[in-house]
Amino acid sequence: MTTASPRPIGVAVLGMGNVGTEVVRVLTDKAADLQARVGAPVVLRGVSVRDLSRPRGNVDSAVLTDDPASLVTRDDVDIVVELIGGIEPPRTLIRTALQAGKSVVTANKALMAVHSGELSEAAAGSNVDLYFEAAVAGAIPVIRPLIQSLAGDTVNRVAGIVNGTTNFILSEMDETGADYDEVLAEAGRLGYAEADPTADVEGHDAAAKAAILASIAFHSRVTANDVYCEGITAITSDDLAAAKKFDCTVKLLAICERIDADGAERISARVYPALIPFEHPLATVNGAFNAVVVEAENAGRLMFYGQGAGGAPTASAVTGDLVMAARNRVLGGRGPLESTYASLPVAPIDDVPTRYYVSMQVADRPGVLEQVAAEFAKRSISISAVRQEGAGENARLIVVTHRASDLDQSETVAAIEKMDSVIKVSSVLRLEGTND
Known part of the structure; x- marks a missing residue:
């Protein structure tokens, strides 16, 4: 008695940039390995590109098309891999694919940070998968551990460095002493920064990822618009x-945590x-x-580290999702559904307790520290450390506070800026990673 060969799993790839090229290469070069892991042949049915006239290496021209909409409903396509980026047309293409009964794998953080609810509902309605591991931190497995490995635990905090461009810039500034503009130019020359780096350096890229992480970790829908965002340009x-004088460094952090505000649990x-x-x-x-560092009640502190961007690392996460979706197709199941049972509200930044680092240029005369300290005391903000540097026109005062509401801290800084003895508030940063 012979067993019938399993039906091939057809795949359509939308977009053939750096990541798409790597995914197509894996589908072609690792076909035998993928078949062994999935339990059925994984066949590339089509690839959508913007320009059909451009050479595409060893890719068979017969699978190329400039009409992605024609791929997402084809009968021989089971899984759609979206690597175009942006909101439209990916939103429409993914929704159409899901409604047509196709599972979807995407690396589109901007889309998932805004429309994950809508797309998750479409996936649930068709009983298919929607996977997006590559949308956060490239090759680093963060989303699946939060959804599956920690499904029985309570996650209290997720904090991380989730943008490689800004981390490179801050690391270089720290190591070399160079200014922001100089290092940004170097990041561009090395390919770490886009021609228009706004989404990275203004924090929008990290904010999209924070929205995705918060939604998953706290079983609540959080969008990019809910995330408070500051960049590194200042x-x-x-x-x-x-x-360094306070035994610290500076990083652009994405922080998602449960907070207790007046006895009510909320998300920051x-x-x-x-x-x-x-x-x-x-x-x-x-x-x-x-x-990314995850803190859970029972598991404690877990850290995930690695390449956060690039064609090959991101393609690794995409193909991992692809294998999971293909296995589910072969076995007749599907992965975990979106979990939003907690529906926790997102707290405004004013209500979030933080520590502050405030650097100011001050008049070089007696009593300035006392006057500045009095402004913090008016709002019951405790000072942790004070450092005075320089003299004359270069006199500088640095204050580090204990934890207090962001509103009280920001109101204090605003009041200090108006003081006659304070020439200029040079820098205001928050201090994270301590228990004070």
Whole structure:
């Protein structure tokens, strides 16, 4: 008695940039391995590209098309891999594919940070998979551990460095003492920064990833619009030099955590540059690498570290999702559904307790520190450390506070800026990674 060969799993790839090229290469070069892992042949049915006239290496021209809409409903396509990026047309293409009964794998953080609810509902309605591991931190497995490995635990905090461009810039500034503009130009020359780096350096890329992480970790829908966001463009080499004197460095952090506000549990989701102590595990993550630290009630602190971007690393996460979706097709099942049972509200940044680092240029005369300290005391903000530097026109005062509401901290800084004895508030940063 012979057993019938399993039906091939047809795959359509939308987009053939750096990541798409790597995914197509894996589908072609590793076909035998993929078949063994999936339990059925995984066959590339089509690849959509913008320009059919461009050479595509060893890719069979017969599978190329400039009409992605024609691929997502084809009968011989079981899984659609979306690597175009942006909101439209990917949103429409993915929704159409899901409604047509196709499973979808995407690396599109911008889309998932805004429309994950809508697309998850479409996937559930068709009983198919929607996977997006590559949307956060490239090759680093973060989403699947949160959804599956920690499904029986309570996650309290997720914090990480999730943008390689900004981490490279801050690391270089810290190591060389160069200014922001100089290092940004170098990042562009090395290929770490896009021609238009706005989404990275203003924190929008990290904010999209924070929304995805918060949604999964806390079983609540969080969108990019819910995430408080600051970038790194105002960070100076002086800030990094001053941070070292407090045994800290500066990193752009994406922070998602449960907070208790007046007895009610809420979510905080925020992105900003912050001081972190040298002993914190994220302080040693340098260059274009990413890392995410997860803190759970029973599992404790877990850290995920690795390449956060690039064609091959991101393609690794995409093909991992592809294998999972293909296995589910062969076995007749599907992966975990979206979980939003908690529906926790997102707290405004004003309600979030933080520590502050405030650097100011001050008049070189007696009583200035007392006047500044009095402004913090008015709002019951405790000062942790004070450092005075320079003299004359270069007199500088640095204050580090204990934890207080962001609103009280920001109101205090605003009041200090109006003081006659304060010439200029040079820098205001938050301090993370401590228990104070």
